[in-house]
Amino acid sequence: MVHRKFQRMTPQRKIILEELRQLRFHPTADEIYDRVRLRLPRISLGTVYRNLESLAAQGAIRKLDMAGSQRRFDVNTELHHHIRCLRCGALEDVSVGLPSSWEDMLVDTHGYDIQGVHLEIWGFCPKCLEDRDRVNCQENTDHNETCTH
Amino acid sequence: MVHRKFQRMTPQRKIILEELRQLRFHPTADEIYDRVRLRLPRISLGTVYRNLESLAAQGAIRKLDMAGSQRRFDVNTELHHHIRCLRCGALEDVSVGLPSSWEDMLVDTHGYDIQGVHLEIWGFCPKCLEDRDRVNCQENTDHNETCTH
DNA sequence: TTAATTATTAGTAAGCGTTATCGATAAAAT
């Protein structure tokens, strides 16, 4: 028999999951912490990390290790990729998957048994392109702020 | 006139560049540090980071921020992607670029002005697949070691 | 040539995000 460790649905774990599900974008651990703290003022950041980790291991959520920036978490457990706005920081789902013919070609040329793919795209979102054209072109926005568009 | 800061080619910078170019794989800053120290025993790790940073800014090398693991550096300044072996840690170049038709579709569906793409693939390299089939299947290798295949 | 300015250095401290440790607590199993 498989010896899977039993997981309790503690109030902390439940609320972390609820808050993550309510946030439509892809929050970081500390962003989730800030939200959860409004309901559980005595929770610790370590507890948030620990639960996000176990929820991800269990497959309830996804952990997104980003290239060069802070880890984020995702309620969407389907395989999908992400696109990020360089101006406002928005991180959106990419609905379209990579063409399987391309992956096949990769297997042929490199001989790898592919287990996973991480695809991250950066650019300027439609809203920011608009803003740029309309008013001033100066880079006066904080790129680290989460996009509210 | 563009006010580009003048860069001196110091012995440190020169040797860092030389050593990075000699390492065929994609070393981390501390791996480069270890190599450079054999020739400049008094160099500091900060100097290595600082120079790798400025060399990348200047376009002489590429900085590779990996998803979930340590930053690496690349002598290959051409746009290309990477594939990593989950068993031996090898990090190889992927010669084949993403099909442009796919990128076009992405622009159409999301309306982004795409500036860059980070693609990272994990799997098992041909050598490791062989090894696995031949002898024992136990995971007895250090995944963090750099592949010597 | 001499003096002032600037880039760079080695050494080290600080920063940041994440993980590990620990004694306490509460749920589950026996």
Place this chain on the structure above:
DNA sequence: ATTTTATCGATAACGCTTACTAATAATTAA
């Protein structure tokens, strides 16, 4: 009821990277 186990909050430690500092060497200005 007793033991075992998962989890908690608090906090220290960790790994990688960046920032600070006084000293030094290269460049520019006088």
